[in-house]
Amino acid sequence: MKPFLSFAVLLLLLSSMLSCSGQPKTKINHMDSVTNQSQQGGGTNNYIKTDAEWKKILSPELYYIARQKGTERPFTSKFENFHEVGTYYCAVCGNPLFRSDTKFDSGCGWPSFYEPISKTSVIYLPDNSYGMKRTEVECGRCKSHLGHVFEDGPPPTGLRYCINGVVLDFKKAQEAEKKYNANH
Numbered sequence: 001m002k003p004f005l006s007f008a009v010l011l012l013l014l015s016s017m018l019s020c021s022g023q024p025k026t027k028i029n030h031m032d033s034v035t036n037q038s039q040q041g042g043g044t045n046n047y048i049k050t051d052a053e054w055k056k057i058l059s060p061e062l063y064y065i066a067r068q069k070g071t072e073r074p075f076t077s078k079f080e081n082f083h084e085v086g087t088y089y090c091a092v093c094g095n096p097l098f099r100s101d102t103k104f105d106s107g108c109g110w111p112s113f114y115e116p117i118s119k120t121s122v123i124y125l126p127d128n129s130y131g132m133k134r135t136e137v138e139c140g141r142c143k144s145h146l147g148h149v150f151e152d153g154p155p156p157t158g159l160r161y162c163i164n165g166v167v168l169d170f171k172k173a174q175e176a177e178k179k180y181n182a183n184h
């Protein structure tokens with residue numbers, strides 16, 4: 001009846017097939033994250049707050065790390081030597097960040113992962129503070145400071161996400177599953 005419509009459907013199918021074809025893993029790309037950031041802007045966003053608002057909502061410790069880009073003392077996080085199976089969320093906004101099966105013992109003093117849950121879980125920003133060239137990692141949703149990423153991690157990514165335990169919330173796999181089933 002409407003050949004145009006079927007053509008559009010075909011196009012849609014084609015484009016979704018293409019996007020599923022999976023890109024090879026790439027190294028950290030700053031330009032990528034800048035575009036991500038601008039795409040996510042706009043609309044109502046509960047995660048954009050003034051500094052004063054964050055200070056009111058968050059615990060002093062969380063505010064210092066997440067919003068003032070602080071760093072917790074090494075070897076102080078309860079997640080540093082922690083091997084439970086589950087998911088790590090942003091302690092500020094609840095955004096899922098890392099899965100326990102991508103966590104590894106780096107010995108650097110902070111919880112370390114080799115891969116975030118998805119491409120949009122975190123964003124990357126160049127950080128040239130303290131005379132070092134580093135890449136800062138922020139929550140993809142609330143833009144809270146999480147830590148840094150270095151290119152000396154294990155396979156398959158070769159990356160080491162060095163994350164402050166203070167900004168992580170952990171949920172055991174079984175609990176998360178229960179919650180999922182209750183909502184579906």
Ligand SMILES: [Zn+2]
Nearest residue numbers: 090093139142
């Ligand atoms: Zn967040």
